[in-house]
Amino acid sequence: MEIKKCPFCGGEARIAKTELTTHAMLIWVKCTRCHNHTASIKTASHEEQAMQESIERWNRRAV
Numbered sequence: 001m002e003i004k005k006c007p008f009c010g011g012e013a014r015i016a017k018t019e020l021t022t023h024a025m026l027i028w029v030k031c032t033r034c035h036n037h038t039a040s041i042k043t044a045s046h047e048e049q050a051m052q053e054s055i056e057r058w059n060r061r062a063v
């Protein structure tokens, strides 16, 4: 799925990920220019699903 450009500054948005433990991670989408971001999603083993959801949340943002 394509990540839309930032609605605030037009910058590139990327998936960000932090591993909390070996069984939990946080995934969110953030702008590389203005650092605006979505709320993070905590997941255990559904990384792909969490990424999709993060992208959908980001793409739904109104300008």
Ligand SMILES: [Zn+2]
Binding pocket: 006, 007, 008, 009, 010, 011, 031, 032, 033, 034, 035, 036
């Ligand atoms: Zn931005």
